[in-house]
Amino acid sequence: MSNNDLYYPNPRKDFLKTESPQSLFILNAVMAAVYFTVLLFLPPGNKFLFALLIAGEVFHVWQVLTFLYSVWETDYRPPSRRLGQDAPGVDVFITVAGEPIEIVEETVDAARKMYYPNFKVHILNDGKVANKENWRDIEALGARLGVNVITRTVAGGAKAGNINNGLRFTSNPLVAIFDADHVPHPHFLARTVPYFTDWKVGFVQTPQFYKNFATNYLTRSSWEQQELFFGPICKGKNRLNAATMCGTNMVINRHALLEVGGMNTESIAEDFITGLLMHNKGYRSVYVPEVLAEGLATEDLLSYSKQQFRWARGALDVIFRYNPLFMRGLTWAQRIQYLASASFFLSGAVVAIDALLPLIYFYTGEVPVHVSGMILAAVFLPYLFLTLYTIQRTCNFTFTFPSLGFSIGAFNIHLRALWAALSRQRSAFSITPKQAAKGNFLPLVKWHIAYIGAAVVGVPYSIWREGFSASLINNIAWALVVIVTFLPIIRTALPEDQKETRAARRPIPYTDPTLGPRSYAPAKNN
């Protein structure tokens, strides 16, 4: 098969075939240290720019080292037990707030058909308090499918409030939670519940797979971003008892949830914070590296931006409001893991710094370091390529340029979230749209386009100021690198990209080849 075919031999499993080449990790860490040391001792140019550069590189090295720490060993699987007649009861919550009825129906129907002896499905209907037109249709759907519908009448706390409301009307010791679009596989409970070996297991999380990932460039890219997280990173966190709670496709210990006051309603990333609080109370977490439910990725840039903002805003709350460093119930491994995950969303500031350096040069001639020769290239290129290779090895070569581009290109969203977190602005919880919105999304990438414009104007100005110098050429190359990494996100803002791709019409069927209807055994360790 040619490398040029964008090829998904098994999208539900590929990203979970992780690897932990530890000697490579050590080499990577050494290279990071060498790179940073060399950078530190380069003769500074403009001291302010040098300080910014160093701050940015401290962040990058922190990211690399914490990544290596996370993925150091990814095959650990916590203990589980075989379920028999004592299978604990599970309340299955499907949170709904105005999603299209056919999407909700598919999820509810699949939930009803799960292979498990003792569970009850509840639709947590928030449509009424969210002023959604179809909230009565949801009630009718529940009646038609024979599932309980809990319709909230008092608003507050968004999705977290909806779940907490559901807790009041149910009583089973375990609670499974699915977003309206996340369709569980038949063996979801059979695969997850066995990890509740004792009452100290707080929650069990599974991957958030996007079944519509092939719809367009954006869905594909956003899924590719998820693959790195739900592949090696989440698997690695398992060993450190630091799994991230993601709000859907999970099972929670009701007792633990109630002990931390229910789902956190103070932050728009209620899941992340709730998981943190559970860990702080000494509850354990489990990540099951198996696709057991399938949801929908955002299909348009506006929805993607909103989702990213919500994630970033919530994650930054971990740094500014719930800082794990000061939570005495956490282990140091958990503190580092939470900080590593949350600090990813600080990258917007670092991307902005790095991107601005060439522009600053074009307009002022100021540089952060005076590099004579190629010493920077000699340490930076091996370090960076080794890091990319390490990432690829750990995630089974599923990391892609578009996913990187989306992480970098979302810098403006992350910056906005950072400002909101620093200024303690209240941010409203918004439900991720399940269908593609139509419209002009170019305003969402106005900063990216402005950057290109500033570079295009800045280059001739710089030539006029000093002629063609080595520094200018080098900064043009850097600006080009930044622009190229912005292209994936700019592309999704273009009207042409909103059409469905050919790949979207290719069916990606799910089959369940492994389980019979009455098997409750957990999967064997990978």
Next chain:
Amino acid sequence: MPPQRIIKEGPAPGIVVSLSLMMLFCVAVSLFFFSGQSLRLDEAQSLWQSGRDPGSILAVIAQDVHVPFYHLLLHFWRLFVGDSISSARLMSLVFYVLSIPALYFLGRLAYSRPVGVFAALLFALSPFMNWYGSEIRMYTLFTFLVILNQYFYVRLMVGRASEHVWIGYALTAILGVFTHYFFFLNLGGQALFYFLRRDLFPKESLRYFVGIALIIAAVFLPWVWYVGTQGTIGYQNPALPTPTTVNLFSTFSQFLFGFQSDHLNTFFLSLWPIVLMLGLLTLRKHARLTPQAEYFTISVLAAVIVAFVASFIVPIFVSRYLIFTIPSLYLLLASIIDIYTPRFAKNVRLAFVLLMLVMLGSEVASSSTPVKEDYHAAVSYINENIAPQDILVASAPFTIYPIEYYYRGPAPITTLPQWDRYRFGPIPAFDESQLPQQVETLAGEHQNLWLLLSYDQGYEERIRLYFDTHYERLMIKNFSPGLNLYVYKLRYDTPLSRESSR
């Protein structure tokens, strides 16, 4: 390791035509652009060394920094093909041209036909390779043997070992180590890869590799002993500076874009973040680093890094010594481009082809190409103008080889510091305190002194300053980068007036 698609049939007619055109292109470039160039220092040295009987060749090569296979081959080539510069250069061209299909077959074996074809195309267009394809040195033979050796190695790696493959591997390795000392870096890279990816090779391979290593040691150690008995290795060669990171990256720049002026080279080096960009764009779904890519990466990087680091002890970092990494580099480049989306890959390929063509043109046409040594023009000028009562002085001393090749003038020729290359021992070191006395000896009864300075060994400027401050400079003329002719008036009386005054 992914299963290998075994291609048993020969190349398709289209590929045969493509490869033939590439080979023709190289021949044409050599004939039309490079064949008329002046003999360079290294070439003159090769001619001088290979012009002796085989026993003497071994002796002079043992005193040089090289190994004798190429020179012996050149000796017999000149006997049978002809003794001109063109015929000597033809031997290098033959190995260069043969390397093109060889590289295609290596690329086809390691990757695919398209990768093989594109790597061969890069190789044919390469300004660096074209330069050495027309130089009377061992570099194209060296490269050719490395390609063959790697072909056999990759065959072993992809599970296609047979006795013939082992024999081919051993034979090319033995010839290789007698072609250039740096062939050991190629073998070292292979050993490192074997150590890291032992699982890719046949079970009995360790036994075979050890056996071949012992054979190489057995045939090479006598040469080492012989060189040791000569005790003068490297004394005739230019002094090399300790390399910097600029040299390191310039090597790769030269491998891709050839020998360019300092300005152009700086331009290419400054664009290094583009390498990062091209690397990021290879991040595609399931675009794995294949074992072959791992091997070629190690093959390039291990050699370059070892040569670079070793140069801090003994300066040996010269881009042409590392020419053997070019096939691996081009194969890597071709395979990386193959990862891109088809449209982008097409554009990148086109960009590389055009850029290399333009740079080849620049290398040929530009007078500031740094490796150009126009001794022919310089000495022709001297031949026309020098008088019997003058003296021609060459510095650095080893530049006597190309100068002497062309020199037909009536005046005597010598070097500064003075050196008799027919006498055993190293070139005398430059001693500034001895300079006045040496110059006085040289000047003797001569009227004018023609000073041809090239290959600065760190004292060129001091010699020039001495003459500038002690004698009247009559003229200065530059012939190529770093090749300057100065004429000084030694005395104002004439032979006739001296005669009459006596």
